[in-house]
Amino acid sequence: MSAPERIPPRSVTTAELLAKGELKVRGRIREASNAVLYCSVSYEGRDAFCVYKPVAGEQPLWDFPDGNLARREVAAYEVSQATGWGLVPTTVLRDGPYGEGMCQLWIEAAPDAELLALVDAEEPAEGWKAIGFAEVGEGKTALLVHADDARLRKLAVLDAVINNADRKGGHLLPGGEGRLYGIDHGVTFNTENKLRTLLWGWAGESLTDEALSVLAGLRDALAPGAPLATRLAELVTAAELDATRARVEAMLASGKHPEPGGEWPAIPWPPV
Structure with a gap:
């Protein structure tokens, strides 16, 4: 047997x-x-x-x-x-x-990953995107830059969708096997435009084909009665869910990364 x-x-x-x-x-x-x-x-x-x-x-x-x-x-x-x-x-x-x-x-961040930097220059070097000038003491300023990294660019799209009001440098966690994670998303999904981030390097630039495809998928996933929409309705208000749909539609219509609106500080404080 x-x-x-x-x-x-x-x-x-x-x-x-x-x-x-x-x-x-x-x-x-x-x-x-x-x-x-x-x-x-x-x-x-x-x-x-x-x-x-x-x-x-x-x-x-x-x-x-x-x-x-x-x-x-x-x-x-x-x-x-x-x-x-x-x-x-x-x-x-x-x-x-x-x-x-x-x-x-819990994500253990890779200690040697460099995604942000302060440089003594007027323009970012190749492979970097400018965020803006920051005071570094004694009346001096330096250019704050972030890496021109496809993973960061995807995160910039996600932040625009969820209306992240607090994307600091410390909220970027490079993990193992080339992964990148974003953490601390408590101040998101507001109905007002509150996007505050260090990832403005692509502002006004055309979205990638991959990003446009993902946004089109999100539009379907956020339709009333779809599983994602049903799940989000348990977590945020109906008005906030409608605002999320509107942000996705706006990005698809423009085909571009959003730019700072001016009615809200564009960069969180402290930035890192």
Whole structure:
């Protein structure tokens, strides 16, 4: 008689691990304005590190609803996934040691990756894009530049779609195998134009064919009743969902990266 077939153990997805695993707080990231807890998470034999941001630790903002930043972080991840670019680490909404909050996979940034620089020049060198001039002390200024990197360009498109009001340099995480991630998406999806970013290097330039194809796919995915639209309706307001659709349509109509609007500071502070 033959031996019974052995069924291999089920593979736990990263989303399952973050949503269902046991969270243990290991420390706090002090630089953040809101409560950001560094945790370990374990579930069915799989372990990882993650960031847990409890709603209870969010600081009130005048232009965003109280207790809503965690949901916007999840909404940004959902849109990122819909683009197929995977620019936001896996992010879920769950209950934790301090109540409901956002839980996101921890990304170890590559220490030698150079995406931003201050240069003593009037124009950026080849392979770089100008952001603007910054004061560096003693009455001197330097040109702030970012890499002319296809991964950053995709992130600039995503930020325009989700209306990211806080794309700082510290929110760019080059990961392994050439990956790039963006983090900290709590101040997104506002109905007003609040795009503040360091990634203005392509402002006014034509979108790539790939970006236009992705935006066309997002337009379909955001149609009423489509899965992405249904999911976002659980995380942001109806007006904010309509504004997201309008931003996608505007980018498709213009075929260009957006430019600073002037009614809101274009670069976040501090920039890094």
